[in-house]
Amino acid sequence: MLAIEADALRRTYTSRTGWLRPRRTETEAVRGVTFDVAPGELFGLLGPNGAGKTTTIKMLNTLLLPTSGTARVCGHDVARDPVAVRRRIGYVFGGDRGLYDRLSALDNLRYFAELYGVEARDQKRRIAELLDLVGLSGREQERVEGYSRGMRQRLHIARGLLHRPEVLFLDEPSIGVDPVAARDLRRTVADLAAGGTTVLLTTHYMAEADELCGRVAVIAGGRIRALGTPESLKARVGDRDVLEIEVYGVGEDVLDGVRRVPGVRGVAVEERGTAQALSVQTDRGAELHAPVLAALDGVRVGRVISREPSLEDAYIALVEGEDSPEPDHERAGEEAHDLTEMTA
């Protein structure tokens, strides 16, 4: 039996705007998403802001009803049998919500263990086990308000695992976490999957997805653009080289100039402190150092390196749309209906 089966999932939000003349606006957040996750698999859902990742997760974990399409978790339909689904899942989201700051980690876990119906005689052992798994043993008596972001995140994971869920949804676990803490977090997530828990992870960090996930789905504009192993996604940009250039204060007009250099297939910018890192994707073997640097004339340039494409480069190519076939389960013209929001 599959751990997660999503079949042509769609979700449309309606909101009312305007006061004098109220208008209904519809946002098609998820537009026909189909994928499966096997038991014990660590599956990544990647995509830019507003892609529809959280909406997809919320339909799978029974917090939102799909507008259309179906989903099953551990064999149970999310819309028809939400209680059975909830018993089998855990949900951990990034950020600061969901823990009691004035309580110790131990008291937080005791409280949630009660709430989740963990049997009293199992609680002590389960909590000790989880503190160990997430690397917080020895710090459990401290109040959560003194915890770092990474420690909070690991405590969130422990909380999500109290009732031994078969499937754990992890929404942006490393958001705002420093690199060392993020590495510890990744180890915790990998240990979890190695222990047999199915993990559905959303992340903005491609290196994290590449390291952890057996398969990933790239979602943009509410549709799956690509699905496969990180290697298979990287192979899609295997005909490219990447020039990584450190620059200081580059503007959109200059970037457009770089994009226009013949042989350049895509340009992405990442802020790195005072500098910016430009990733310029070029045709393989095109040797575009000189024309690209010429296009950057007048901009202060630091280190320049040439490298193989990474998952991040594959992702950029996919979400920028140039390498994105229309999904085969698109159902054009389908009317949106049933916008009921379920309560948890």
Ligand SMILES: Nc1ncnc2c1ncn2[C@@H]1O[C@H](COP(=O)(O)OP(=O)(O)OP(=O)(O)O)[C@@H](O)[C@H]1O
């Ligand atoms: N409650 C809501 N009402 C109306 N529109 C919404 C609501 N929640 C999300 N949306 C819209 O639906 C789209 C998908 O949002 P969603 O939160 O699923 O994306 P996401 O991929 O999780 O993005 P992020 O990485 O920013 O969290 C966005 O356009 C968003 O503005």
